[in-house]
Each structure stands twice: as structure tokens, then as C-alpha cells.
Amino acid sequence: xxxxxxxxxxxxxxxxxxxxxxxxxxxxxxxxxxxxxxxxxxxxxxxxxxxxxxxxxxxxxxxxxxxxxxxxxxxxxxxxxxxxxxxxxxxxxxxxxxxxxxxxxxxxxxxxxxxxxxxxxxxxxxxxxxxxxxxxxxxxxxxxxxxxxxxxxxxxxxxxxxxxxxxxxxxxxxxxxxxxxxxxxxxxxxxxxxxxxxxxxxxxxxxxxxxxxxxxxxxxxxxxxxxxxxxxxxx
Amino acid sequence: xxxxxxxxxxxxxxxxxxxxxxxxxxxxxxxxxxxxxxxxxxxxxxxxxxxxxxxxxxxxxxxxxxxxxxxxxxxxxxxxxxxxxxxxxxxxxxxxxxxxxxxxxxxxxxxxxxxxxxxxxxxxxxxxxxxxxxxxxxxxxxxxxxxxxxxxxxxxxxxxxxxxxxxxxxxxxxxxxxxxxxxxxxxxxxxxxxxxxxxxxxxxxxxxxxxxxxxxxxxxxxxxxxxxxxxxxxxxxxxxxxxxxxxxxxxxxxxxxxxxxxxxxxxxxxxxxxxxxxxxxxxxxxxxxxxxxxxxxxxxxxxxxxxxxxxxxxxxxxxxxxxxxxxxxxxxxxxxxxxxxxxxxxxxxxxxxxxxxxxxxxxxxxxxxxxxxxxxxxxxxxxxxxxxxxxxxxxxxxxxxxxxxxxxxxxxxxxxxxxxxxxxxxxxxxxxxxxxxxxxxxxxxxxxxxxxxxxxxxxxxxxxxxxxxxxxxxxxxxxxxxxxxxxxxxxxxxxxxxxxxxxxxxxxxxxxxxxxxxxxxxxxxxxxxxxxxxxxxxxxxxxxxxxxxxxxxxxxxxxxxxxxxxxxxxxxxxxxxxxxxxxxxxxxxxxxxxxxxxxxxxxxxxxxxxxxxxxxx
Numbered sequence: 001x002x003x004x005x006x007x008x009x010x011x012x013x014x015x016x017x018x019x020x021x022x023x024x025x026x027x028x029x030x031x032x033x034x035x036x037x038x039x040x041x042x043x044x045x046x047x048x049x050x051x052x053x054x055x056x057x058x059x060x061x062x063x064x065x066x067x068x069x070x071x072x073x074x075x076x077x078x079x080x081x082x083x084x085x086x087x088x089x090x091x092x093x094x095x096x097x098x099x100x101x102x103x104x105x106x107x108x109x110x111x112x113x114x115x116x117x118x119x120x121x122x123x124x125x126x127x128x129x130x131x132x133x134x135x136x137x138x139x140x141x142x143x144x145x146x147x148x149x150x151x152x153x154x155x156x157x158x159x160x161x162x163x164x165x166x167x168x169x170x171x172x173x174x175x176x177x178x179x180x181x182x183x184x185x186x187x188x189x190x191x192x193x194x195x196x197x198x199x200x201x202x203x204x205x206x207x208x209x210x211x212x213x214x215x216x217x218x219x220x221x222x223x224x225x226x227x228x229x230x231x232x233x234x235x
Numbered sequence: 236x237x238x239x240x241x242x243x244x245x246x247x248x249x250x251x252x253x254x255x256x257x258x259x260x261x262x263x264x265x266x267x268x269x270x271x272x273x274x275x276x277x278x279x280x281x282x283x284x285x286x287x288x289x290x291x292x293x294x295x296x297x298x299x300x301x302x303x304x305x306x307x308x309x310x311x312x313x314x315x316x317x318x319x320x321x322x323x324x325x326x327x328x329x330x331x332x333x334x335x336x337x338x339x340x341x342x343x344x345x346x347x348x349x350x351x352x353x354x355x356x357x358x359x360x361x362x363x364x365x366x367x368x369x370x371x372x373x374x375x376x377x378x379x380x381x382x383x384x385x386x387x388x389x390x391x392x393x394x395x396x397x398x399x400x401x402x403x404x405x406x407x408x409x410x411x412x413x414x415x416x417x418x419x420x421x422x423x424x425x426x427x428x429x430x431x432x433x434x435x436x437x438x439x440x441x442x443x444x445x446x447x448x449x450x451x452x453x454x455x456x457x458x459x460x461x462x463x464x465x466x467x468x469x470x471x472x473x474x475x476x477x478x479x480x481x482x483x484x485x486x487x488x489x490x491x492x493x494x495x496x497x498x499x500x501x502x503x504x505x506x507x508x509x510x511x512x513x514x515x516x517x518x519x520x521x522x523x524x525x526x527x528x529x530x531x532x533x534x535x536x537x538x539x540x541x542x543x544x545x546x547x548x549x550x551x552x553x554x555x556x557x558x559x560x561x562x563x564x565x566x567x568x569x570x571x572x573x574x575x576x577x578x579x580x581x582x583x584x585x586x587x588x589x590x591x592x593x594x595x596x597x598x599x600x601x602x603x604x605x606x607x608x609x610x611x612x613x614x615x616x617x618x619x620x621x622x623x624x625x626x627x628x629x630x631x632x633x634x635x636x637x638x639x640x641x642x643x644x645x646x647x648x649x650x651x652x653x654x655x656x657x658x659x660x661x662x663x664x665x666x667x668x669x670x671x672x673x674x675x676x677x678x679x680x681x682x683x684x685x686x687x688x689x690x691x692x693x694x695x696x697x698x699x700x701x702x703x704x705x706x707x708x709x710x711x712x713x714x715x716x717x718x719x720x721x722x723x724x725x726x727x728x729x730x731x732x733x734x735x736x737x738x739x740x741x742x743x744x745x746x747x748x749x750x751x752x753x754x755x756x757x758x759x760x761x762x763x764x765x766x767x768x769x770x771x772x773x774x775x776x777x778x779x780x781x782x783x784x785x786x787x788x789x790x791x792x793x794x795x796x797x798x799x800x801x802x803x804x805x806x807x808x809x810x811x812x813x814x815x816x817x818x819x820x821x822x823x824x825x826x827x828x829x830x831x832x833x834x835x836x837x838x839x840x841x842x843x844x845x846x847x848x849x850x851x852x
Contacts, residue, residue, distance in 0.1 A: 015241075016250035017488045028258075028486065028540030031571070043594060045572045058245055086540075088258045122242075216242035 001038065002073040003099040006083070007232050010061040013090030015218075019054035025088060026066065033082040038069040052108035052224055052231055053115070053189065056196060061221040063094065065108055065231040095232045111226040111234070112189045114171055117197040119183040122216040127178045133208035134183065138173040145195075145203045166203045169195040184222075237323060237331045247313045251489045252280035255328035258486040259538065261297040261304070262329050265336075269413045272296050272304040273327050273337040273374075276345065277352035278762070283308035285493035287547070288380060289343050290481045292405050298479065302409050305329040305337075306485070309352045310359070312759065312766075318359065325360040334360035337374045338412060342393075344382035347739040348732060348762035350389050354754040357392070364751065366394050366441060371424050377408075383438070383469075384516055385692040385799035388739050388746035390440035394428060398436045398802045399469025400502070402478045407434050432463050436470035438802050439463070445744050445798065451785065453743045453798040469516070469804045471843045475502060476527045483538040495543035495576075496535050498528060500557075504549035505828045505845070508606070509617045509818050510648065512691035513549055516804045518837045520828050521846040525556040529563055536573065543574050552581040552589065553828070555849035561592060579604070580628075582620045587631040600639030600680070601632050607648060608658025614821040615650050617814075622662065629666050633673045639680045640666060646710045647688035647702035649818060656710050659683055660718045660725075667722045677722065684726040685714065687733035691740055692799040693806055695814035698791040701737040704730050731769040735761065737787035743798035746786075748779045807836030 010022060017025070027047050030037050039045040048069035055061055070079075080096045087093060121130065137143060143166040151158040171186040185200050197219050204210040226234055244250035265271060274292055276283030283289070289306070296304035305327030310318060318325070324333045334340055340362075342353050357364045362373050369376075378386065379397035386396050397404050408431060415430045416422070432439045442463050446454045458465055472478045480499070487494070503520035504513065523531075532544065544564075548554060564575050575593050580586040582603045590601065605620050607613045613620055629640055644659050663681045670679035687707045690696045702710070707730035715725055739746060752775035760766035776783050791797065793812050800808075810833075817824060827833045829850045838844055 013254070013256045014488065016244060016254055021251070021489050024490075025258075025488065027542075031540035031542065032537070039572050047572075058250075089256055213242060215245040216240070218241055 002070050004068045004070070004076070004079050005097050005099055005232060005235060006066050006068060006093060007063050007095040007230070008066070008087070009090070009092045009094065010055060010059075010064055011090040011092070012060060014088075015060050016057055018057050019051070022055065022064075022091075023049065023051065025091065029083065029086045029088065029091070030068065032086040035068075035079065035082055036070045036072040036074070038071045050107060050109070053112050055221060056198075059117075059197070059219045059221060061224075063221075063223060063230060065224065067099065067108065097232050097235050099235060108226075108231055110191075111231075112224055113227065114225045115187045115189050115194075115221055116223040116225070117185050117187060118220045118222050119185065119197055119201060120218040120220070121181045121183065122213055123181070125181070125210075125212045127176075127181065129210060130176055130181075130183070131178065133204045133210040134174045134176045136208050137167075137204060141167060143167050143203050143207055145199060145206070147199065164195065166195060166200060169193075170200070174200070189224075237326045237333060239323065239331075240321075243314075243317045243321060243323070247317055248311060249280075249489060252308070253310065253314060253328075254488075255306075255331070257488055259483045260306075260329055260485045261293075263297070263303040265303065265330060265332060268301065268303045269416065270302040270409045271332075271337040271339070272302065272409075273307050273334050273340045274304050274343070275307045275309075275340060275356065276343045277309050277349045277356055278345075278760075279311055280308045280487075281489070281491040283343075284485070284487050284491045286343055286345070287481070287497055287499065288401065290484050290497075291479075292341070292401055293485070294481055294483065295402060295405060295479050296409065299406070299409065301413060303329075305332070307334060307340075307356070309349075309356055309760070315355070315359065315759075325356055335362055335374065339375050339377055339408075342376070342378045342380075344378045344380040344386070344389075346762060347382060347388075347736050348767075349760075350739065350750050351754040351758040351761055353389070354392065354751065355759050358754075364392055364754075366391060369394070369424065371422055373424075375424075375427070381513065381516055382740075383802055384512065384804060385740060385742070386438070386440070386802060387445070387744045387798045388742040388750060390744050391747040392750075393440060394424070395431060396438045396440070396802065397470070398438055398467050399804070400472050401470070402472055402480075404434060404436050404470045408437070429460075429462075436467060438467045440744075443801070447745075451782075453796065455796050456798070456801055465801065467802050468840060469802075471519075471841045472502070472521065473843055475499075475521045475523045475846065480531065482531070482534045484535070486539050486541070493545065495545050496539060496541045497545050497547045498532060498535070499523070500528065500546055500548045500551055500554040500560075501846075502548070504553070505826050506550060506553075506619065507617050507814075507824050507826060507833070508619075509615070509695040509814055510606075510645065510688060510690075512694050515693050515806050515835070515837075517549065518804065518806075518835065519841075519843055519845045520553075521843075522555060522848055524848065525560050525563065528560055529567070532564065532568075536568070536571070542572055543576070545576050545578055547578050550581060551577045551579060552583075552586045555847050557589065561589060565592070582624045582628050584627050584631040587628055587635065590632075591635045600641055600682075601637055602641040602643065603628060604643040605662065606643065606645055607651075607655060608644060608660075608662055609655045611821060612648060612651060612655045612658075614823055615818045616648060617818070617824055619823060619826075622665070625662070626665065626669055629669055630673060633670050633679075638670070638674075638678055639682070641682045641684060642666070644683060644685045645688045646685050646714070647707055649696060649699050653710075653713060656714050657717045659685065659714055660723060663718075663723045664720050667720050670722075679722050680724065681720075681722055682724045682726060685711070686728065687730045689733050689737045689740055692797070693804055693811070695811045695818055697741065697797065697811065698793065698795075698815060700790040701734070701787040702730075703788060704734050707733070729764065729767075732761070732764070732767055734787060735769070735772055738783045739786075741797075741799070742786045745781060749775045749781055752778055803840075805837040805840030807834070807840070810835045 038048045052065040084093045175184040375394040501522035503517040758771045
């Protein structure tokens, strides 16, 4: 048995697929690569692949992380080459590191504490207006936002409303790169929940009356970190 | 090349329906290509991507270096709105080329309620919807699939149809086009239509003119040229082992309706259920060999990485090598954690044993189709299933631990009485009692799903009058009233979609006006309950002055010439009349697959034969 940690991309071609679809895509690629994947027991065996964090539909990522368990021990270059050869367009393998048996690894999900997002704004926004809104956002301690979700399970069909303070989940000041028209936001990730980058934009629109077409922004997750390190360097 | 902005994609549901680029999708440079096909199932991506026929044609066409095939499905109304707003025409999912720039747009005609989507898709492509309005530079609009056995209601929208199985003929059409294109000086539409009409199985509707009696009933179809066939027989593949098929299916990024591999065990079904059009349309039964199926399984799994495969056919349990094939699959793919399933089960304990062996079918409940509530009526439709068969099958399932069973029925069948309707819940309750008897518990769920019968062309019931809407509703109510057990759940649909299907499926060319009118008034995705608006159709009939009742509510006489008889699966009319009469007398007809010939005339008409490995031994 062996476990490999992989770092891979979710690029433009895959922007609109869900986390589950992305997971299925990787799983089928592992099968095409004929890597000796490990499966759970039972009627409905599942491939033992675990992701660090789920990514929303519409968001690309410079680096996603997954742990892949195999039934046999193979060498790192073999793993890398076999998987790289079969990945679909928009999914590139960047790095692979074998997790050594004595490295008792916690689930990445529990370790992740920060996500860095780059939000590309539409071409037609006024950069002065963005700057003003960003500065006001950074200056205050509280940005309340009404989150509406449609319920699942026994709350199906209901709209669940909750007021959250966006600032609680933002680790550092928003940075606005005027040359590229991009906002960088560092979002805290924890078991107490988190926020979506789109909610930061929505709060800029609502509280600071920033005018923009929210369907026309492009979000990328630049990094996912644990104590300031990415998950490959963490090993 | 069309570029769709994020502002459009991010404002619609499931944008991945429109972005292409899937694994195994074939991308070609159109400048190097002589013949360009856009293949379409006029339904939403998730449904269209599940269609087996288009997967086959996609691979066959793309295998040729001179031809390209791309996919296109119907945009969901939210996307349609955005595309129209932004003047984005419909495009092929591989190269984002506007449909207008293809040579052929091929529509798979799976059922009547998607016809308005076809018109809408042509409209979104800036291609004239009426064939006669198309100019030389427009693509040829072609159709194929099960609806070709009465294609008259949409004949005026199409340049030509392919009747029957497409594997060979689609290449003949591509060859003809390439040859004509290099030879022709005029490049006129009609010249190519004459050229392509020489291929067996091609129906060019504009070369024929229907005539009607003074009472408004169809009289006959007149051939307008001497060199075109009066009858177009369907094309049939004689050797299923040596015909190209799906080896490298496109793997969708998002979950689709049938998100698994499909292995086609055999084509055709000769059980002879008298209501069933597929049973006639796909005859004769032709099996693939066990060796070929094992080979295809390996190739498809290696090319896709799928972990699920469905063993498809009209009646998969009838495959003569099924037990050994399943042993092969279970042995060869145990380490790869493949799961296999059957799409339908026969009503017998053999099928239950197979389902048990496959394990995966454990997750879902079992589905059986007794089709009618009493033995008398099951004999009328030649279902060949007894109550004892059903109880034996359910008993075997309950012993293995299943506790949900779904039973499919139809209402509105010929000779049906209230007793037959009441027989449906009674049968369901016998199944409930059986469970209590075997398991000593009450935690069983029996779902009865009852659809409204639509008489179809080229079946023994093609002369029969469909029930009226109010009669269907009365029957649904009657059935509901007779359910006593809480373990029995009853599912049924609004009868009006079946009524519309009933009108179109035995309609004639005059219905094109109605379909056009409905499309103009916003009818789309009519097969989707939430999208269906019967009032648009009622209005369309009124406006065009066409009485729908003559199509669905009228009993036809055997002597009447029927508007669909010229595009035929090869069945003899005498056989169908004979079957109709036997139905009324409740006399069964046997299966010819391993027994003697029952004289349907199809093998003779098509010069084909049954391929069944058990019989052939």
C-alpha cells in the first residue's frame, strides 16, 4: 500500500463543473492510467481519494490537492507519468509526493486554514469606485451580509437566511491590483465555516454600492494553505 | 468560431452543458474536411448525451479522415434566452462552429414530443425551418431513429430521412455527398437530393405528394418522379459482430441521465407484445457473440475509466449467452471494481437470479412490466406473462432481500374494461401479501406506475382508437379508489402529453402546420411535464383548422391507406391484421427467436435473419 499526495489544476475548460464532477473526472483518469487504486469495502466500493477542499462551480484553481491511496507501492515518477498521460484538458498534474508511512497524516480537510482567491473584475468597472469600496471594506470591522440558501433534506424548498459578518472570515486586507483589475482576498477556512469569494463581491455591491455585473467576474483559487504552507510542502 | 462570454455562462444553469471539451470528444480542423455533420438529439445535454445511436454515428463518422461529426443539443430555455439576446447562433460543441456552416444536421427522432425543439433549434441557427425555404448554402436537415416509421407530421421540415439502422447508410450518405460535391457544377439542393435518394433507405419527402379524400382522410402518396421508390424499407445490420460500434464514448464532465457505459448485447426483440413499436421496428433479433462483447467491454473500460456498465437491449435477459457472459464479466473485472447492471428485467426467477448475482442492482428496487392487470388483457396484448410468473419473480426477489418492487402498466388498451383496471391494484396487493407471507414483515413498498397507451404505427394496434382524455382520467381515478394497502403507491402522468403523442404519432403531413404554430407560440420541451402547455397545442389546432380527433380518436378500417406505410420496417400488413384479430380473441402468438417463423414478413422483406447463438447451435 502507498499514498500519494497530488497537486493539480482546475483550469478554464473545467470552470463550470462541480466538485463532485471534478472528483469523478480524476477517478476515471486514475482508472484509465491503470494505477492500482485502493477501494473501500462493501456493496458500493469507492476509490480512496480525498480532496483538501471542495471548489464551487465557476471557480478555477491553480492548485488543488488530493490524497490517492494505492494497494501497491510504486515509485513517484511512475505515478506521475501514468496519471499525467491520461488527464483531461484543464487538469494538469503539477507535483506528486509520496506520503511516507511514518508521516502520520491528518486529513487535509482538517488542516486547511486559508484560501487565497483572485477575483478578476469585468473590464467595464471604474477602478476608482473599486478602490473606494475596497478601502472602506478594509477600514471597518464589520460587514454584515445576508446569506440565503435553499434548504436540503427536510428543509427542502425553504429559504434559509443567516446574517454573517464577512470580515470575520477575511484574514488580511483586500488588495486591489488596478493594473490587472483583480481583487485578491485571503479567506479563512475552518470548521466554523467559511465564506465564498463571490460573497465578498456581493457585500461590496450591497454595502458600498459598487456597480458591477457579478455574472461577469472570474474567480480563481490561487492557493490553499495550512499554516502558511501549501499541502505538498507541508509533507 | 463562436465565443461564449462568462457573463452568459455564469447566468445560466449548468453551464458545462454548453462548453464541450470532454474526454474522447473529437476535434478536427474543418478546413481539412470534405463533409461536416452536426449530430443532434433535440433535448437537453444530459438526455442527448445518453443516446446510444448518436454515440455510434459519432464514432463512425469521426473515424473517417474526410468527415467530421460534432454534437449539439437543445439549450435549456435560460440559455436560449441569453443566446437570442446576445445574437449567438447554435453551434457544434467541438469546434464552436455555427450549425449553419455544417453540411448536414442530423436529428435523432426518439419521440414525438421533441419536434418543437427541432424547429426551435433550426430557428436558433438561422436556418429556415421549412425545407422548401432553404437555399443552396443551407445545410441538409436529416432525421433518423424510431419516429421514421411515421415521419409525415414533420416531413415538410426535413430534406431527407434515413430509415432504419444507420451504421452503414450514414457512410454511404457521406460518400455520396463528397462525390457529388466534387462533381456538381450547380451545387443545387435538389440535385443532391436526387443523387442521395438512390441510396436504399433514404426517404426524400419533397419527392412525394400526399392526397386526401373529400372527407379529409388521407388517400395516397403520389411519387413525383419515376426513379424513386414507392416504398422505403428500413436498413438493417446483418452481422452485429462486424459492424463498427462505440469504443471510445465521449465522457461528459457533468452527470448525465445514463452516466455509464452501454454494451449492446443484441438488437431486436421478437416477444411480440402487440402494443410495442420497437418490437416490430428492430426485428429481427441479432445477437453479438460472447467473444465480441468481452472484447468491446475491455476496450470501452480502457478508453473511459468508467466503473459502471449497463448491458443494454430491448430485453437483455433474453440474450442467449447471458449467464456465461455475466460470469466472464464478474471474473474479469472483480479487481477493477466494475459494476454491471441490466436496464430491464424479465418477469421470471431467472432474471432475479441474475440481478442477485450482479449485486449492484441491490441498490435500486426491481422493476417489472406486467403491462396489464388481468390475464385476459395480458393475452390480448400478447404479453405472455402470468400472475404466477410475477409472483414467482417477486417471491425470488423477496427471498434475496429486496423490499421494493416497481410494476409498470398501461391503461387504455384495446378491449380494456373496468375489471382490468381494478385488476392492477389487486395484483399489486397480491405482491404485498406475498412479501408478508415470505418475510413475516410489512416493510414492503410496491409502486404501480401506469402510463396512458398510445397506439403506434406498424403495430397490430395501429388501427385502434386511443382513449379520450376524460376516459383516461376516469380510469386513473377508478384505479386510485381501489388501492387499499398503504404499501401500494400509485404513479401516473397527466394524460394530455399521451394524447398529443397519440395525435402526432399517427398523424399525416398536414400536422406540420400545427407543430409550426405551436413552436411559434412558444411550445418547447413538450416531453418535460413542467414545460408542457397543452393549451398552446389546442390553440394551434384551432388556428390551423385541423381536427386532432381524426388522428387519435378514430378507429381506422383495415382497407384504409395509412399515411405512414411507405417508410416501413418491412412487416406485412396481413400479419398485423391477423395479430389484431388474434388480440381481440385473446389468442397468443409465440416468439420466433427460437421457435418457428410466425410470418411477420420482416426477414423476407429485408433479406435478413435471426442471429441467436442458442438457436444457431
